[in-house]
Amino acid sequence: MPADPLLQPFQLKHLTLRNRIIITAHEPAYAEEGMPKARYRAYHVERAKAGIAMTMTAGSAAVSRDSPPVFNNILAYKDEVVPWLRDLADACHTHGAAVMIQLTHLGRRTRWDKAAWLPAVSASHAREAAHRAFPKKVEDWDIVRIVKDYADAAERMQAAGLDGIELQAYGHLIDQFWSPITNDLDGPYGGSLDARLKFTFDVLTAVRERVGNDFIVGVRFTADEALEGGISKAEGLTISQRLRASGMIDFLNVVRGHIDTDPGLTDLIPVQGMPSAPHLDLAGEIRAVTRFPIFHAARIPDVATARHAIKAGKVDMIGMTRAHIADPHIVRKIIEGREQQIRPCVGANYCLDRIYQGGSAYCLHNAASGRELAMPHAVSRAGTSRKVVVIGAGPAGLEAARVAGERGHEVVLFEAMGTAGGQIRLTVQSSRRKEMIGIVDWRLAECERLGVQLRFNTLAEMSDVLAEKPDVVIVATGGLPHTQVLKAGNEFVTSTWDIISGHVRPGREVLLFDDAGDHAALQAAEIISAAGAKLEIMTPDRTFAPEVMAMTLVPYLRQLQSRDVTFTVTFRLESLAREGGRLLAAVGSDYGGVHKERRIDQVVVNHGTLPLDALYFDLKPLSRNLGAVNHDQLLAGMPQTVETNLAGAFQLFRIGDAVSARNTHAAIYDALRLVKDL
Numbered sequence: 001m002p003a004d005p006l007l008q009p010f011q012l013k014h015l016t017l018r019n020r021i022i023i024t025a026h027e028p029a030y031a032e033e034g035m036p037k038a039r040y041r042a043y044h045v046e047r048a049k050a051g052i053a054m055t056m057t058a059g060s061a062a063v064s065r066d067s068p069p070v071f072n073n074i075l076a077y078k079d080e081v082v083p084w085l086r087d088l089a090d091a092c093h094t095h096g097a098a099v100m101i102q103l104t105h106l107g108r109r110t111r112w113d114k115a116a117w118l119p120a121v122s123a124s125h126a127r128e129a130a131h132r133a134f135p136k137k138v139e140d141w142d143i144v145r146i147v148k149d150y151a152d153a154a155e156r157m158q159a160a161g162l163d164g165i166e167l168q169a170y171g172h173l174i175d176q177f178w179s180p181i182t183n184d185l186d187g188p189y190g191g192s193l194d195a196r197l198k199f200t201f202d203v204l205t206a207v208r209e210r211v212g213n214d215f216i217v218g219v220r221f222t223a224d225e226a227l228e229g230g231i232s233k234a235e236g237l238t239i240s241q242r243l244r245a246s247g248m249i250d251f252l253n254v255v256r257g258h259i260d261t262d263p264g265l266t267d268l269i270p271v272q273g274m275p276s277a278p279h280l281d282l283a284g285e286i287r288a289v290t291r292f293p294i295f296h297a298a299r300i301p302d303v304a305t306a307r308h309a310i311k312a313g314k315v316d317m318i319g320m321t322r323a324h325i326a327d328p329h330i331v332r333k334i335i336e337g338r339e340q341q342i343r344p345c346v347g348a349n350y351c352l353d354r355i356y357q358g359g360s361a362y363c364l365h366n367a368a369s370g371r372e373l374a375m376p377h378a379v380s381r382a383g384t385s386r387k388v389v390v391i392g393a394g395p396a397g398l399e400a401a402r403v404a405g406e407r408g409h410e411v412v413l414f415e416a417m418g419t420a421g422g423q424i425r426l427t428v429q430s431s432r433r434k435e436m437i438g439i440v441d442w443r444l445a446e447c448e449r450l451g452v453q454l455r456f457n458t459l460a461e462m463s464d465v466l467a468e469k470p471d472v473v474i475v476a477t478g479g480l481p482h483t484q485v486l487k488a489g490n491e492f493v494t495s496t497w498d499i500i501s502g503h504v505r506p507g508r509e510v511l512l513f514d515d516a517g518d519h520a521a522l523q524a525a526e527i528i529s530a531a532g533a534k535l536e537i538m539t540p541d542r543t544f545a546p547e548v549m550a551m552t553l554v555p556y557l558r559q560l561q562s563r564d565v566t567f568t569v570t571f572r573l574e575s576l577a578r579e580g581g582r583l584l585a586a587v588g589s590d591y592g593g594v595h596k597e598r599r600i601d602q603v604v605v606n607h608g609t610l611p612l613d614a615l616y617f618d619l620k621p622l623s624r625n626l627g628a629v630n631h632d633q634l635l636a637g638m639p640q641t642v643e644t645n646l647a648g649a650f651q652l653f654r655i656g657d658a659v660s661a662r663n664t665h666a667a668i669y670d671a672l673r674l675v676k677d678l
């Protein structure tokens with residue numbers, strides 16, 4: 001068999017990278033007080049252990065105080081960062097992985113009301129839509145101090161024992177100097193390309209003076225802003241050659257696009273339903289032109305595409321960043337011939353969207369990522385095998401069955417339908433979101449591998465469960481849409497599920513009342529508007545679809561804005577009445593004093609689900625724990641020992657939407673957290 005191109009080493013200056021797969025810079029927002037502590041370290045070590053060649057830690061670690069963190073970034077301007085990074089680097093080096101860090105000054109891509117309340121700076125007053133700060137235009141003394149800050153930070157990284165640094169250019173201060181859109185300075189830092197690059201070379205010169213020639217330094221940059229008036233591809237190629245010719249850098253990390261808006265960011269880092277590897281060819285062109293080490297990442301979610309990128313000579317090192325959030329053990333699985341067991345990244349982008357909403361990066365369907373200190377990526381076997389019955393093969397039930405299988409238990413999984421998937425079956429009705437089925441298919445394959453007995457088309461009743469003589473029963477029966485939320489006229493309402501499943505055809509003039517703010521509303525809206533209806537999406541919230549988050553919203557809006565759809569925020573549908581063959585909607589507002597009307601022929605309500613919990617309550621009196629969960633034990637990672645009914649024959653638990661309406665991550669986390677200790 002020919003050698004796998006992905007597993008061949010790569011020589012980067014003095015550094016031998018053991019294979020071609022890297023994790024590119026991504027700030028998962030795990031820093032504590034701006035420092036990469038135990039949680040941060042454990043996250044990278046898990047991936048180092050499993051064989052990654054290099055991990056580019058942090059994302060946008062801040063070199064200056066006036067580059068305050070926008071998503072809990074590492075503070076590279078503090079000396080105290082050195083020991084924390086040394087611990088991280090040492091731990092990853094022990095497992096054979098190289099460790100670098102991305103440094104940046106965010107320029108205008110931040111807010112002035114963070115950290116020290118210093119004004120944001122940029123090469124013009126142009127505001128970045130995404131972060132909203134109106135920046136100060138840099139003065140000469142700003143440039144001098146920021147150049148020094150870069151050098152100081154680089155020296156700290158070298159002192160921490162890292163293998164190198166990457167300067168983040170795209171969308172940040174360095175490329176705010178590059179791009180004619182964001183640089184209206186006069187000379188010597190504005191005007192010609194040479195002048196716009198001067199800040200970069202000042203930084204590189206200062207960095208090299210400080211760290212010497214042996215330390216690895218790269219630049220991550222956009223070689224084509226794909227924006228009118230911005231850096232063109234021709235200019236990007238020239239910049240690539242200039243950077244290489246400077247002799248001050250060791251690799252180029254190429255991206256394409258711009259990140260000043262949510263749609264721009266989403267084209268640069270595509271989400272599910274968008275093409276794979278869209279910028280790989282550009283990276284290949286730059287490699288061909290510069291003949292220089294090229295790194296690249298942009299939606300290379302699977303090993304086959306990564307292998308192609310290396311084999312075809314497009315890049316030297318291929319980033320599989322979100323793929324490693326979904327499954328940190330990719331390289332190990334390739335080496336061991338277990339590629340088919342890789343948990344697929346389905347492009348849901350929950351990870352990246354969350355950091356912009358102020359949270360940690362979590363994978364929609366791997367609840368262990370970012371929780372390495374408490375949650376296992378590989379579940380250990382239990383001391384004693386038990387009989388576990390799971391009811392419901394949605395994400396929660398499948399995860400419970402999978403984890404119980406890993407524990408070595410005998411597992412029976414009942415599902416009323418002929419197929420697994422629960423609400424994900426509805427999600428994949430949208431062709432854009434078909435990849436979500438990977439969440440189900442991977443778990444089904446794992447369950448089969450682990451010998452879980454799958455009983456489809458079985459609406460399990462109490463007798464079915466008891467006939468199994470279980471030690472543990474886990475109810476994961478999910479929920480059904482809750483639409484009865486109006487003061488009057490609930491009988492006229494349709495659910496988003498009815499629209500998505502095709503059970504109800506869209507009307508001609510439709511009001512979609514959404515106070516859950518999740519995917520179901522927008523997915524139904526896509527179907528309704530695609531059918532040619534005039535659609536109004538109404539929410540009492542200040543923004544619509546708050547649970548969908550920034551980048552995931554982009555493909556929806558690209559559909560909906562091109563159709564007959566209006567968005568009404570801060571209004572509440574109160575009641576409905578029949579009026580001839582149509583519906584008369586009374587609309588109010590939580591702010592009070594407003595009464596409006598709408599005449600439409602269909603009303604769709606999106607208000608989450610109510611639990612399907614009848615079986616749970618039937619079983620509850622027969623259980624040893626009466627359904628109770630000891631939260632202290634659950635959160636401490638200990639087995640559940642509640643025994644409130646000694647006559648009971650089994651432990652009983654309820655997880656996912658069978659408890660309350662939440663999301664896929666919550667359902668899967670419910671299952672992993674509980675079952676890993678059973």
Ligand SMILES: Cc1cc2nc3c(=O)[nH]c(=O)nc-3n(C[C@H](O)[C@H](O)[C@H](O)COP(=O)(O)O)c2cc1C
Nearest residue numbers: 024025026027059060297298299300320321322352
């Ligand atoms: C949670 C998260 C945070 C990120 N933060 C940064 C960052 O700070 N700097 C950067 O250059 N890229 C950042 N990225 C982008 C990644 O480096 C990578 O380019 C992107 O995820 C596309 O690669 P992938 O499809 O392999 O995930 C981030 C990505 C994620 C998922």
Ligand code: SF4
Nearest residue numbers: 345346348349363364
């Ligand atoms: S949340 Fe989605 S995009 Fe992010 S790692 Fe998980 S599957 Fe991939």
